[in-house]
Amino acid sequence: EAEVAQSPRYKITEKSQAVAFWCDPISGHATLYWYRQILGQGPELLVQFQDESVVDDSQLPKDRFSAERLKGVDSTLKIQPAELGDSAMYLCASSLSGTGGIEAFFGQGTRLTVV
Amino acid sequence: SQQGEEDPQALSIQEGENATMNCSYKTSINNLQWYRQNSGRGLVHLILIRSNEREKHSGRLRVTLDTSKKSSSLLITASRAADTASYFCATDANPGAGSYQLTFGKGTKLSVIP
Numbered sequence: 001e002a003e004v005a006q007s008p009r010y011k012i013t014e015k016s017q018a019v020a021f022w023c024d025p026i027s028g029h030a031t032l033y034w035y036r037q038i039l040g041q042g043p044e045l046l047v048q049f050q051d052e053s054v055v056d057d058s059q060l061p062k063d064r065f066s067a068e069r070l071k072g073v074d075s076t077l078k079i080q081p082a083e084l085g086d087s088a089m090y091l092c093a094s095s096l097s098g099t100g101g102i103e104a105f106f107g108q109g110t111r112l113t114v115v
Numbered sequence: 116s117q118q119g120e121e122d123p124q125a126l127s128i129q130e131g132e133n134a135t136m137n138c139s140y141k142t143s144i145n146n147l148q149w150y151r152q153n154s155g156r157g158l159v160h161l162i163l164i165r166s167n168e169r170e171k172h173s174g175r176l177r178v179t180l181d182t183s184k185k186s187s188s189l190l191i192t193a194s195r196a197a198d199t200a201s202y203f204c205a206t207d208a209n210p211g212a213g214s215y216q217l218t219f220g221k222g223t224k225l226s227v228i229p
Contacts, residue, residue, distance in 0.1 A: 004157075033217065042119075042203050042219035043158070056216060091157060093217075101146045101165060101207060104217055106157035 002026045006092050006107035013114055018080035021110045025074070025094030033104065034067055034077050035091040043091055049075065050097075082114045119204045119220025127226040134191045136223040138204030139184075145215070146207040147180055149189050151200045152222070158203065161189075196229045 005024040013019045025032050030051050035043035046065065048056040052072040060067065064083070069075040079086055089111050093104040122137045138147070146165050150158040164171045164180045164187065171178045177190040191198055201222045207215055 035219075042221045045216065045218065048216065089155075093158075095217075099215060101163065103148065103160035103163060104158075104205075106150075106159070108157045109155075111155070 002105075004092055004094055004105050004107035006090075006110055008110055009108065010111045011113070013082050013112070015084055015114050016081040018078065019082050019112065020079075021077045021090050021092075021112075023075045023077070023092030023107060025092070026105055028096070029094035029105070030072070030097050031095045031104075032069055032075050033093040033095075034075070035093065037089040037091055037109070039088070046077070079112075082112075084114050087112055087114045119206055119218065121202070121204060121220045121223040123223060124221070125224045125226070127228065128194055130194060130196055130227055130229050132194055134194050134198070134225055134227070136189045136202050136225070138187045138189070138220055140187075140204070140206050140220075141185065142206075142208060144182075144206045144208050147178075147187050148205045148207060148217070149176075149178060149187075150203045150205060150219070152203065153200045161202075191225075194225075194227045196227050198225060199227045200225060 007022050032049040034046045037043040046060045047067045049069045067077045089109045091109045093106045095102045095104045119138045119140045148163045149161045152158045162173045164178050175192045180187045201224045203219050203222045205219045
C-alpha cells in the first residue's frame with residue numbers, strides 16, 4: 001500500500017543548530033503539506049505546495065524555516081537556527097490535488113527535540 | 116491558526132459504550148473531515164462529509180454536520196479498546212487563489228477502558 005515516507009523518525013538537536021526533514025509523498029499526489037504539531041494540540045499548517053509551487057506559507061516562520069519541493073515530488077523542510085520552542089512533531093501529508101473534498105495521507109512524522 | 120474546536124478535550128468510556136465528540140468551526144467550509152491519531156503516529160483519515168450533507172455513516176462511525184450552527188459530531192458506536200486515540204476534525208475551505216486549506220482542530224483524546 002502506498003504511503004508517505006518521512007525521515008528521520010526522531011531527531012535531537014542543540015539549539016542554534018540546523019536541522020532538516022525529508023518527505024516523499026505518495027506517487028502522483030500533486031499537493032504536499034507540512035504541519036507542525038505541538039504535544040497535546042492539533043496539527044498547524046506550515047506550508048502547502050501544489051506541484052513545485054508554494055500556495056500557502058503564511059504560517060511559516062520565514063526567518064528560520066524554509067521549505068522546497070524542487071521537482072514537484074519530494075520535499076525538504078529546514079530550520080536554521082533551531083530554537084527550544086521548535087520542539088514538536090513535524091508531519092508531512094499529501095493529497096491528489098488541492099481542489100478540496102479529498103483526503104490527505106499522512107506520514108509517521110518526525111519528532112524533533114531541541115535541547 | 117486552528118479553525119475547529121473539539122469538545123470534550125478528553126473522554127474516557129468503557130468498552131462497548133458509545134463515544135460522541137463534537138467539533139465547532141468559525142468560517143464557511145466546503146467539506147469537513149475527521150481524522151484519527153494513535154499516540155506518536157501520523158493521522159489517518161476516517162470520513163469526509165460535504166457541506167450539502169447532513170449525516171454520513173461508515174461502519175461504526177456516524178458523522179453529522181450542521182452548517183447553520185457551524186458544528187459537526189462524530190459518534191463511535193460499540194467502542195473497542197483499539198479505538199483509543201486522538202480524534203481531530205479538519206475543515207476544508209478555499210481562502211482564494213485556487214488553493215484549499217485543510218485546517219485541524221485541537222482534538223479529543225479518547226480512552227476506551229477494556
